[in-house]
Amino acid sequence: MSDRAGTFDGVHRRNLAKLLGLVHLEGPMSRARLTAETGLNRSTVASLATELVDLGLVEERAPDPTNRVGRPSPVVAVHPDVQVIAVNPEVDAVTVAAVTLDARIVVRERIDVDHLVTPEETAALVADAIARWRGDELAKSRLMGVGLAVPGQVRHSDGLVRWAPHLEWTDAPVRALFEAATGLPTQVANDATLGATAEHLFGVGRGVADLVYLNGGASGIGGGLVVDGRLVGGAHGYAGEFGQNRPGIARADDRRAPDGVLEDEVSRSRLLEAVGRASADEPTLAGLLAASDDPAVADELARQQRILATALANAVNVLNPSLIVLGGFLATLAEWNPAALEAAVAAHALPVASEGLDIRVAELGENRLLIGAAELAFAGLLADPLVDPAIVPLVG
Structure with missing residues (x-):
């Protein structure tokens, strides 16, 4: 904003943004709840809500039926258009x-x-x-x-x-x-x-202050970090490139790419190859892997899971998150044998750094x-x- 923080117009704009942000993140809210959440008085909230309606950004709905005494306040929700x-x-x-x-x-x-x-x-x-x-x-x-x-x-x-x-x-x-x-x-x-932003605001990481997100896609593995409730971008926006790190591989016969990086070893294309497909979207690949009774498919899932565990343990040691979120084909790896993944991460990570650690798959799925x-x-x-x-x- 160009307004100085202390000007009336600057405060007004911030209050409008506060109301819009609340219904954006929390869903439909009554004026009474908005008043409680913002600390503003009722007349100010009513005026701000009316202004957002006039701007076409929210709509007001009739309140839900209630047995409480007094007139229930209208519900404010984002405009669907x-x-x-x-x-x-x-x-x-x-x-x-x-x-x-x-x-x-x-x-x-x-x-x-x-x-x-x-x-x-x-x-x-x-x-x-x-x-x-x-x-x-x-x-x-x-x-x-x-x-x-x-x-x-x-x-x-x-x-x-x-x-x-x-x-x-x-x-x-x-x-x-x-x-x-x-x-x-x-x-x-x-x-x-x-992906980290979406899961932090709307998915499994909602309300979590410190999390590591890893995304597995057709182009490899990337990552996102939330530290103390803030998304970390780095000096220029390049933070989180976990896929370009060289993984620790304990078993010599687990290596497939000499001198390769993480995304060379833990790879969607290798999973597709295991089930005999050239391409597939996320749900289709997950279904094919789950339905397969081929020992070679199970071996490849286990191999990739072991290597992924070392990368996750390194992230735990450095960042001490309370939550790791896995998206894309990495979610499929995690769901194949979650107990084995958790045990492998715990075995490689410092015990104190991994205390209370939770490993979850992305709640928002392919969206x-x-x-x-x-x-x-x-x-x-x-x-x-x-x-x-x-x-x-x-x-x-």
Whole structure:
């Protein structure tokens, strides 16, 4: 915001953002509860709620029936037509969705590709999807922007994709390309960072102050960190690249890639190969692995789980989180034999650092990256409901 913190207008804008943020994260809330949560007086909350209604950002509903004495206060909820477009480009597909302010997926499409898409091609695919949806699912929508979850290193200051090795994107001006193609303000960040954001705000990590998130996708393994309740981006936005670390491999016969990094050994493509598939989305791969009675499949799952455990233990020793969240094919690895994974992590980690540690799979499933990308696209609006969506870094 350009207003000084102490000015009336600055305080007013912050109060509007506070109310919008509460219903964004908590869901529909009565005016009475908003009054209690914000510490503002009832008349101020009523005025702020009315202003957000006039802005088209929330709607007020009739209160639920109650036996309590007195007039129940109206319920404030985000307006369902306020939406953003979330995008996750990968080596085998580009997934696009429209997402509401309360993290609800309105429409979602996985566009399978048989080649590595360029940034320009990705922008064109998304612009085409938006154009098709505007005549149907999004006919009444107010699109506020686009958020991209990219499997690579993204400079948070300007959305430049410095290096997405599996997509073969280098120094790609993705933000500018998407804004030109869609006509919508665009924000870009690393996919795993956005997965961590989504799980921290809306998923299994809700309310957890210290967590490590690892995302397993077609392009490898990335990570996101929440420390003391804050998302960690690093100096330029590149923090969390767990997949590029070299894992400790105790068994010599477990190694498949000489001098390889973690994502060379713990790999979605190796799991697909084990079940005889060239590609599959997350639920399909998980189903194929669960249904298989092939000993070779079980051996590969166990091998990858052992190597993953060493990487997780290293993260525990360094960061001492209370929660590790695993998404994508890493969730499938964890669910295959959770007791074995927990025991292996405990065996490699310092006992004091792993006390009380919980290892969970991502609650938001295959939508986690899209919900994280939507959160990025909504950041400007949530920071200041009175201005048009702006490019506001999620981390910094």
